[in-house]
Amino acid sequence: MIEPARSETRLAELAPIGARRSLAEEAADRLRDFILLEKLAPGEAIRERELAEALAISRTPLREAMRLLEVEGLIEYSQTRRPCVADPDLETLEQNLTVLGALEGLAGELACRHASTQEIAEIGAICAMMAERSDLDDPLTFFRRDMAFHEAIVRASNNRPLADTQRQYNARLWRARFISSRSKPDRPRTLREHELVYDALKQRDPVACSAALRTHLATTVKNVAKTQAERSAKE
The missing domain is CATH 1.10.10.10 (Winged helix-like DNA-binding domain superfamily/Winged helix DNA-binding domain)
Known part of the structure; x- marks a missing residue:
């Protein structure tokens, strides 16, 4: 004792x-x-x-x-x-984003099955706030709202091992996702893609929700590749 x-x-x-x-x-x-x-x-x-x-x-x-x-x-x-x-090469980023897309796609499927009505409404509120503030938010604020949208979907999956794994991969890709999110001219596309995800959640359509999230992450790969190509050209 x-x-x-x-x-x-x-x-x-x-x-x-x-x-x-x-x-x-x-x-x-x-x-x-x-x-x-x-x-x-x-x-x-x-x-x-x-x-x-x-x-x-x-x-x-x-x-x-x-x-x-x-x-x-x-x-x-x-x-x-x-x-x-850290300055990971494009291939490494693409591989990690592919895994993250699969994780978030699965999170979307599970959220369609398990999320409460209130959780889906909260995801919709984030989506609406992003659209409302799109022309006003600085890149970092817009990005944080973007990540809050994705994090809310992962939480709504009600699957702790999935949430833990997604968090680990998302931490590695924080900067890559910011690069994809920070361009103001690209914000309308981001908002449209979020709307597709949210609409699928409201309809509780796991196939459509997973596809929309995977497509959204594939856009990130393209944006990062474009940015790295522009940086290489300047150098």
Whole structure:
């Protein structure tokens, strides 16, 4: 049996760990935004001291944040443990997006069968908000609404293993999906594709919903390929 005094001491010792983890997660969120907006460009070396100063944190939580992003595939380390922003080739992105399309297609099928009326209404509300704010939202805000739409469908599948797997793949493809989402001229197409997904959900048509989601992810592949080709031409 653990004596109360020793138990309280151990709990007190554990408390700061939770605080440091929270700070690291907050730093990871800001780093994701830096990477999405290319304030940290693909392939760019990460200078820990400068980045810690920019984020107003010490290097310890920064390193914890970077480890989180390494798991997500947004940061890579060289053999000498020097960090840089990941820059996956198009083939790798296409392969991962193909898997993600299959996962989200399955999520759409299951959502048609298992989602509550309220869950479907919430997905529709996100869809409507995206359309209403399309001309006003900056790229990052529009992208976050876009991801909220997809995440709501995955939750509505009521399948935890599927949701966990989708989350892992989506983290790897965060930047690729942002690239696909950020162009304002392409927003009407994104909204149309979302409408097709939502209409299939309302009709509880698993085949149509899965097909619409797979088509939507295939568009992401095309947009990323176009962007990479343009970047290569500039270089």
